[in-house]
Amino acid sequence: MKVSQALRVLNEARGRASSKTYYLACGFTPLHLQTFLAALLQETDADRRVIVEAPGSYGDLIGNLARIPLASQATVFMEWSDLDVRLGFRGLAEWSSATTEDILQSVDGTLRRLYDAVQCRAGVGLTVINLPVLPIVPIEHLPQIQAGNLGLFLRAKVLDFAAQIALLKSVRVANPEWQVLPAMRERLDLQSELKNGFPYALDTAAAIAREAVVLLQLPPARKGLITDLDNTCWRGILGDDGLDGIAWTQEAHAQEHGLYQQVLKSLGQAGVLVAIASKNERTAVDEALALPDMILKPADVFPIEAHWGRKSDSVANILRTWNIGADDVVFVDDNPMELEEVRTAFPGMECLPFPTGNVKAVYELLLGLRNRFGKAQINEEDRLRSQSLRRTALTQSEAGRADPAFVASLKASIGLSLGARFEADRAFELVNKTNQFNINGLRYTIDQWVQMGAEPGRFLGVIEYTDKFGPLGRISVVSGRISDREARIDVWVLSCRAFSRQIEHASLQALFQRYELDAIHFDYSRTAKNSPVAEFFAEFGELPQEKAVLRLDRETFNARCLSLGAEISFLN
């Protein structure tokens, strides 16, 4: 992108009524970097005018970051001179081995202060950290091609800082291995640095701005992956070649299939749902998965659709079991006909070919799967997801929907926490990704979410669930405002893994009890996916219209609510 192009993009959006502000923190003059960042963000926003503010003064990266509102989206660009001014070109400090030790100590101190400044924003705003991309000043006595002590220690300190800061909530660190930048010797514009305090060549500024925008706007991770088996998880056709004829190891020159299984297993452990859709005899598939050196185990996948019916029927069954939409799922198969059949039946589902025999393409596929399913943090609910789906399927198959006697036999306990903060955590994630049991389908930016927390009378409830099969973790969020013994709820979501357990009923009972409410009002809107909400409200009266504020008084709730089998406790 050129500067003129960036300015034209920004000029076109000038007249828009609403705007969105992002923040940039750096120690140098932001200049063209600010322009590129704004233009690239503007290209992703067709409705609002994008503003990038860069508060503060030259040479004060940490102070500039501290000036940025906490509940905001900020991107930090750090360079070597921010860590110690002797590592920049605008001073004339001594460049010799005598100052090395002092520089390293100074850098330690700066990184500690920078960590503290970023930590203040953790969980409140979104912060993208860009590590130094410029060459270190020619301070060492070695030829540039040879790594020197100071340079190596500096890089180690920065990477150590990055490893610590990447653990903080809502902090994303640009991966230096994968940034697409000009060659190192092309990145610095010394004339611009000396004259204007802006150190980057234009190509480099545009490139790091582009990488920052990608990190600021990571798409939500997909939820499920459906995989074929033959010539995908292993080389060979199970039905034709038998157990001895399929291969996935280095010894059998089929390692790429084993690597694919490794990635699937890893995705499952990170909370991605993994299922099998294979045209095979079920017994043969069970035998194959039970092989001792098979990487993907039966416990890693649920469900397994192995039969001779259509692949799209298998996919439909899996989606029904998972209770998630096709848009949230990726399908992988080596057979172009199967891919086309599933793509036609589910236009919203991404269908990827497994490139059997092309190891380079398999590597690209593995990287692509990581990109589609990657998420910033893995929490306990992610680890529990597949197991809990298995239990839900068992619960529903044994009992039908919400059979009170069966639910009572679960010996469930529901914990309601009413002291949660409005921050970028599991509650925020649940609200923004739940579709089926979601009273109005509304999504919130982190800024909006945090601002809600400041509203008078606003409460935030997070519900945890455990039964005799084990914990589901935090599976529901409810929020609203209370006034005069009545609550107005505008946020209410329940994970589809937790259906058929009367958690919705227990949540309302807890709110009625805790706040001594006479009635609860719900800001309901019908969406394409939230029919479970309509079904729930239908238990207490007429089915709601498209958009309505529904009122449920305590007497009606108590009269019509099924007797609850769960024990309810207030965690705070």
Next chain:
Amino acid sequence: MSNQRQRLIACFSTVFPDISMEEIERLSTAGYPEWDSIAGIQLACVIEEEFNIAIESTDLEELTSFDLVLDYLEKLDEKAS
């Protein structure tokens, strides 16, 4: 209007989108506070991209009005030819 003048007006318009074409032709740093050092750097960048030239930093300090920039470009053209 010469092609060079038109292109230069377009460059100014990119950096100063609120000003009309007529005002651009009369523009100078003295008469328009928004033409500050940052805007001047952006303007130089846009002109360099449009005309595929590199403006020396010493020359940039002298280019304080539309007319002076136009003269500069015309002289570069003469030198090149």
